[in-house]
Amino acid sequence: MKLSCASLFLWEYNVYDIMEILLEAGIKSVEFWAETPDFWKDRHDLIARAALEEAVSIMPDGCTLHAPILDLNPASYNDYVHEATIKETLWSLDLANMLEARAVTIHAGKRTVHRIPTNEDWSKFLKYLRICKKKADDLNLNLSIENSMPGISRMCSRPDEMKDVLGEFPGLFLTFDAMHAFIQSSEVALSFINELGDRIINVHVGAPHNGTQHYPSHRKKNMGIVLRALRDFGYKGDLTIEIDDKAYSMPMSREDKIRELVEERKYLESIFNS
16 A cells, blocks of 8 residues: 555645655655646646656655646536546646556546536546546556545446446546545445445545545544445555645644644554554
8 A cells, every 4th residue: 555645735835845745744655636736837848847757756656646627527518628628638647657657536527517417418428538548548557537526416426326437448447535435424435445446546535524525534533434444345555645724724834734644644554554
């Protein structure tokens, strides 16, 4: 198992500082979000790409990559948004290849309006998956789809929907967002593990708190049932800390963030190393 952290928790820092903070917290891998501001704003600049490559190279356990998802939707009713989502994901696969990322996480689609997805919406999403999976295969990259937050318009928030999608795409993996599943119920979260555990290649770890997502799990021990189930299943892939600093009542300093990461790391190690 490789313990990692999503770079967006450290969104206000440059790419070098992000890696140094993680190492200071004892975390040896990073899930680099392409939309991390310091990189994203200059992402087509060769110097910025070289700086990112150098920064990631100091991580002993390397990286995974999270494809762009903000303002995007692979099932969008708007054809321009749909095509932009394909374009951005293909671009991110080239970036992942440069960084030698172990896996690339993408998001499932959703209906543009707050209604149940139609066959047309699903068709667009599956088209997106076919195009991106082919590119990933050509680059010998592991492509992994994340289970969505629950919602009437969202795809792949339930184990049965995710199972159907993975069944259509052999070699496509699952990024299991434990909080997205657990916020529905512990039974839903455990069903993902029991039914699709052999397809999980990355796990996003966090907990719901006061209506917010991605609070550290060491502060909300109710996620322990899911984490122990993963351990007992024999999960050995990436374990990615995903914390949203907006869930805190006060702004966090560099030292605050390091302290939280240390506590989260120790909590996860106490479960998975037991």
